Amino acid sequence: MIELEGVWRTYHMGDTDVHALCDVSLGIGQGDYLAVVGPSGSGKSTLLNVLGCLDRPSTGSYRFRSKDVGSLDDRERSLMRQRDIGFVFQFFHLLPRLDARGNVELPMLFAGVPRAERRERAEQALVAVGLSDRMHHRPEELSGGQRQRVAIARAVIMRPALLLADEPTGNLDRASAREVMELLGQMNRDGQTVVLVTHDPEVAARARSTVRMSDGAIVERT
Ligand code: ADP
Numbered sequence: 764m765i766e767l768e769g770v771w772r773t774y775h776m777g778d779t780d781v782h783a784l785c786d787v788s789l790g791i792g793q794g795d796y797l798a799v800v801g802p803s804g805s806g807k808s809t810l811l812n813v814l815g816c817l818d819r820p821s822t823g824s825y826r827f828r829s830k831d832v833g834s835l836d837d838r839e840r841s842l843m844r845q846r847d848i849g850f851v852f853q854f855f856h857l858l859p860r861l862d863a864r865g866n867v868e869l870p871m872l873f874a875g876v877p878r879a880e881r882r883e884r885a886e887q888a889l890v891a892v893g894l895s896d897r898m899h900h901r902p903e904e905l906s907g908g909q910r911q912r913v914a915i916a917r918a919v920i921m922r923p924a925l926l927l928a929d930e931p932t933g934n935l936d937r938a939s940a941r942e943v944m945e946l947l948g949q950m951n952r953d954g955q956t957v958v959l960v961t962h963d964p965e966v967a968a969r970a971r972s973t974v975r976m977s978d979g980a981i982v983e984r985t
Pocket residue numbers: 774776781782783801802803804805806807808809810
Protein backbone atom coordinates (compact mmCIF):
# COMPACT_ATOMS: atom_id res chain seq x y z
CA MET A 764 0.00 0.00 0.00
CA ILE A 765 2.89 2.33 0.84
CA GLU A 766 6.38 2.42 -0.59
CA LEU A 767 9.10 4.84 0.48
CA GLU A 768 12.28 4.61 -1.54
CA GLY A 769 15.54 6.39 -0.83
CA VAL A 770 13.83 9.12 1.17
CA TRP A 771 15.91 11.92 2.68
CA ARG A 772 14.60 14.87 4.68
CA THR A 773 17.20 17.51 5.27
CA TYR A 774 16.84 20.67 7.34
CA HIS A 775 19.25 23.51 6.67
CA MET A 776 20.23 25.10 9.98
CA GLY A 777 22.54 28.04 9.37
CA ASP A 778 25.47 26.51 7.56
CA THR A 779 24.91 22.93 8.68
CA ASP A 780 22.52 20.32 7.31
CA VAL A 781 20.49 18.16 9.68
CA HIS A 782 19.50 14.89 8.08
CA ALA A 783 16.26 13.98 9.84
CA LEU A 784 15.80 11.08 7.40
CA CYS A 785 18.73 9.39 5.65
CA ASP A 786 17.97 7.10 2.74
CA VAL A 787 14.85 5.57 4.22
CA SER A 788 13.17 2.79 2.26
CA LEU A 789 10.09 1.18 3.76
CA GLY A 790 7.13 -0.82 2.54
CA ILE A 791 3.86 -0.96 4.46
CA GLY A 792 1.10 -3.34 3.45
CA GLN A 793 -2.64 -3.06 3.75
CA GLY A 794 -3.67 -4.17 7.26
CA ASP A 795 -0.16 -3.86 8.74
CA TYR A 796 0.40 -2.71 12.31
CA LEU A 797 3.84 -1.17 12.52
CA ALA A 798 5.62 0.39 15.51
CA VAL A 799 8.42 2.89 14.87
CA VAL A 800 10.91 3.01 17.75
CA GLY A 801 14.25 4.67 18.43
CA PRO A 802 15.82 7.38 20.58
CA SER A 803 14.64 10.96 20.70
CA GLY A 804 15.78 12.87 17.62
CA SER A 805 16.19 9.73 15.49
CA GLY A 806 13.63 10.86 12.91
CA LYS A 807 10.47 9.03 14.00
CA SER A 808 8.15 12.04 13.84
CA THR A 809 9.69 13.18 10.57
CA LEU A 810 9.00 9.75 9.09
CA LEU A 811 5.40 9.82 10.31
CA ASN A 812 4.90 13.35 9.00
CA VAL A 813 6.19 12.33 5.57
CA LEU A 814 3.84 9.32 5.56
CA GLY A 815 0.98 11.61 6.58
CA CYS A 816 1.77 14.26 3.94
CA LEU A 817 2.40 16.84 6.65
CA ASP A 818 5.97 17.04 5.37
CA ARG A 819 7.60 16.09 2.09
CA PRO A 820 10.85 14.31 1.33
CA SER A 821 13.81 16.44 0.24
CA THR A 822 14.62 13.63 -2.19
CA GLY A 823 13.34 10.11 -2.77
CA SER A 824 9.96 8.75 -3.71
CA TYR A 825 6.75 8.08 -1.84
CA ARG A 826 4.04 5.97 -3.39
CA PHE A 827 0.67 5.68 -1.68
CA ARG A 828 -1.75 3.17 -3.19
CA SER A 829 0.35 3.30 -6.38
CA LYS A 830 0.07 7.09 -6.58
CA ASP A 831 3.31 9.06 -6.70
CA VAL A 832 2.76 11.51 -3.83
CA GLY A 833 5.65 13.70 -4.95
CA SER A 834 3.85 14.58 -8.16
CA LEU A 835 0.65 15.72 -6.43
CA ASP A 836 0.01 19.45 -6.07
CA ASP A 837 -0.88 21.04 -2.73
CA ARG A 838 -4.61 20.67 -3.25
CA GLU A 839 -4.33 16.99 -4.14
CA ARG A 840 -2.09 16.36 -1.15
CA SER A 841 -4.48 18.06 1.22
CA LEU A 842 -7.36 16.04 -0.23
CA MET A 843 -5.32 12.89 0.32
CA ARG A 844 -4.68 13.92 3.94
CA GLN A 845 -8.35 14.58 4.47
CA ARG A 846 -9.63 11.37 2.88
CA ASP A 847 -6.96 8.76 3.29
CA ILE A 848 -5.02 9.53 6.44
CA GLY A 849 -5.98 9.80 10.11
CA PHE A 850 -3.63 11.38 12.63
CA VAL A 851 -3.38 10.93 16.40
CA PHE A 852 -0.94 13.01 18.47
CA GLN A 853 0.59 12.78 21.92
CA PHE A 854 -1.24 15.90 23.11
CA PHE A 855 -4.56 15.01 21.49
CA HIS A 856 -5.01 18.28 19.52
CA LEU A 857 -8.71 18.48 20.29
CA LEU A 858 -10.52 21.79 19.95
CA PRO A 859 -11.20 22.98 23.51
CA ARG A 860 -14.47 24.73 22.79
CA LEU A 861 -16.13 21.79 21.08
CA ASP A 862 -17.56 18.82 22.95
CA ALA A 863 -16.48 15.26 22.11
CA ARG A 864 -19.13 14.91 19.44
CA GLY A 865 -18.23 18.26 17.88
CA ASN A 866 -14.58 17.27 17.68
CA VAL A 867 -15.41 13.98 15.98
CA GLU A 868 -17.73 15.81 13.56
CA LEU A 869 -15.01 18.20 12.37
CA PRO A 870 -13.41 16.10 9.59
CA MET A 871 -16.90 15.42 8.24
CA LEU A 872 -17.69 19.13 8.33
CA PHE A 873 -14.61 19.82 6.18
CA ALA A 874 -15.65 17.03 3.84
CA GLY A 875 -19.15 18.47 3.43
CA VAL A 876 -21.07 15.64 5.10
CA PRO A 877 -24.62 16.83 5.94
CA ARG A 878 -25.30 17.77 9.55
CA ALA A 879 -27.68 14.96 10.46
CA GLU A 880 -25.33 12.32 9.08
CA ARG A 881 -22.40 13.96 10.87
CA ARG A 882 -24.15 13.76 14.19
CA GLU A 883 -25.18 10.19 13.73
CA ARG A 884 -21.75 9.00 12.60
CA ALA A 885 -19.96 10.91 15.36
CA GLU A 886 -22.24 9.40 17.98
CA GLN A 887 -21.71 5.90 16.63
CA ALA A 888 -17.95 6.46 16.62
CA LEU A 889 -17.98 7.64 20.23
CA VAL A 890 -20.04 4.62 21.24
CA ALA A 891 -17.48 2.43 19.47
CA VAL A 892 -14.62 3.90 21.54
CA GLY A 893 -16.58 3.47 24.77
CA LEU A 894 -17.61 7.10 25.28
CA SER A 895 -21.38 6.94 24.85
CA ASP A 896 -21.79 8.83 28.14
CA ARG A 897 -19.24 11.55 27.28
CA MET A 898 -20.60 12.94 23.97
CA HIS A 899 -21.23 16.38 25.42
CA HIS A 900 -18.12 16.75 27.53
CA ARG A 901 -15.49 19.22 26.39
CA PRO A 902 -11.85 18.05 26.35
CA GLU A 903 -11.07 19.69 29.71
CA GLU A 904 -13.90 17.65 31.23
CA LEU A 905 -12.35 14.39 30.05
CA SER A 906 -9.42 12.31 31.33
CA GLY A 907 -6.31 11.93 29.16
CA GLY A 908 -7.34 8.44 28.09
CA GLN A 909 -10.82 9.66 27.19
CA ARG A 910 -9.37 12.58 25.21
CA GLN A 911 -7.18 10.23 23.25
CA ARG A 912 -10.15 7.99 22.50
CA VAL A 913 -12.04 11.03 21.16
CA ALA A 914 -8.97 11.88 19.05
CA ILE A 915 -8.88 8.33 17.69
CA ALA A 916 -12.59 8.42 16.87
CA ARG A 917 -11.97 11.68 15.01
CA ALA A 918 -8.95 10.25 13.18
CA VAL A 919 -10.88 7.30 11.76
CA ILE A 920 -14.25 8.95 11.13
CA MET A 921 -13.49 9.38 7.40
CA ARG A 922 -12.43 5.71 7.25
CA PRO A 923 -8.85 6.49 6.26
CA ALA A 924 -6.67 3.90 4.57
CA LEU A 925 -3.89 4.73 7.02
CA LEU A 926 -3.98 5.64 10.72
CA LEU A 927 -0.84 7.35 12.03
CA ALA A 928 -0.18 7.89 15.74
CA ASP A 929 2.82 9.80 17.14
CA GLU A 930 3.44 8.75 20.76
CA PRO A 931 -0.30 8.24 21.36
CA THR A 932 0.29 6.95 24.89
CA GLY A 933 3.16 9.32 25.72
CA ASN A 934 1.01 11.49 27.90
CA LEU A 935 -1.11 8.79 29.53
CA ASP A 936 -0.96 6.73 32.71
CA ARG A 937 -0.48 2.95 32.34
CA ALA A 938 -4.15 2.05 32.56
CA SER A 939 -5.24 4.66 30.00
CA ALA A 940 -2.34 3.68 27.75
CA ARG A 941 -3.56 0.08 27.80
CA GLU A 942 -7.10 1.17 26.89
CA VAL A 943 -5.82 3.19 23.97
CA MET A 944 -3.65 0.28 22.80
CA GLU A 945 -6.63 -2.11 23.10
CA LEU A 946 -8.57 0.24 20.88
CA LEU A 947 -5.84 0.54 18.25
CA GLY A 948 -5.37 -3.24 18.31
CA GLN A 949 -9.10 -3.77 17.81
CA MET A 950 -9.14 -1.34 14.89
CA ASN A 951 -6.21 -3.15 13.30
CA ARG A 952 -7.96 -6.51 13.72
CA ASP A 953 -10.93 -4.93 11.94
CA GLY A 954 -8.62 -4.13 9.02
CA GLN A 955 -7.25 -0.68 9.79
CA THR A 956 -3.63 -0.14 8.74
CA VAL A 957 -1.81 1.44 11.72
CA VAL A 958 1.64 3.01 12.05
CA LEU A 959 2.59 4.31 15.47
CA VAL A 960 5.64 5.93 16.99
CA THR A 961 6.51 4.98 20.54
CA HIS A 962 9.44 4.61 22.87
CA ASP A 963 7.48 2.36 25.21
CA PRO A 964 8.52 -1.29 24.64
CA GLU A 965 5.19 -2.53 26.02
CA VAL A 966 3.36 -0.45 23.41
CA ALA A 967 5.71 -1.53 20.60
CA ALA A 968 5.24 -5.19 21.54
CA ARG A 969 1.57 -4.97 20.64
CA ALA A 970 2.28 -4.06 17.04
CA ARG A 971 2.87 -6.81 14.49
CA SER A 972 6.21 -5.48 13.32
CA THR A 973 8.76 -2.92 14.39
CA VAL A 974 11.05 -0.50 12.63
CA ARG A 975 13.99 0.80 14.66
CA MET A 976 15.48 4.17 13.77
CA SER A 977 18.81 5.71 14.64
CA ASP A 978 20.17 9.04 13.35
CA GLY A 979 17.53 9.26 10.64
CA ALA A 980 18.07 5.77 9.26
CA ILE A 981 16.16 2.53 9.65
CA VAL A 982 18.60 0.19 11.36
CA GLU A 983 16.35 -2.81 11.96
CA ARG A 984 12.99 -4.18 10.93
CA THR A 985 11.44 -7.07 12.82
P1 ADP B 1 12.01 12.00 16.90
O1 ADP B 1 10.55 12.10 16.60
O2 ADP B 1 12.57 10.63 16.69
O3 ADP B 1 12.36 12.50 18.26
P2 ADP B 1 12.30 14.06 14.87
O4 ADP B 1 11.81 13.41 13.62
O5 ADP B 1 11.40 14.99 15.54
O6 ADP B 1 12.82 12.91 15.87
O7 ADP B 1 13.65 14.84 14.54
C1 ADP B 1 14.74 14.25 13.82
C2 ADP B 1 15.87 15.24 13.68
O8 ADP B 1 15.47 16.34 12.86
C3 ADP B 1 16.30 15.87 15.00
O9 ADP B 1 17.69 16.05 14.96
C4 ADP B 1 15.58 17.19 15.00
O10 ADP B 1 16.31 18.13 15.76
C5 ADP B 1 15.56 17.55 13.53
N1 ADP B 1 14.38 18.37 13.19
C6 ADP B 1 13.09 17.98 13.28
N2 ADP B 1 12.26 18.96 12.86
C7 ADP B 1 13.07 20.00 12.51
C8 ADP B 1 12.82 21.33 12.00
N3 ADP B 1 11.58 21.76 11.76
N4 ADP B 1 13.89 22.12 11.76
C9 ADP B 1 15.14 21.67 11.99
N5 ADP B 1 15.44 20.45 12.45
C10 ADP B 1 14.43 19.62 12.72
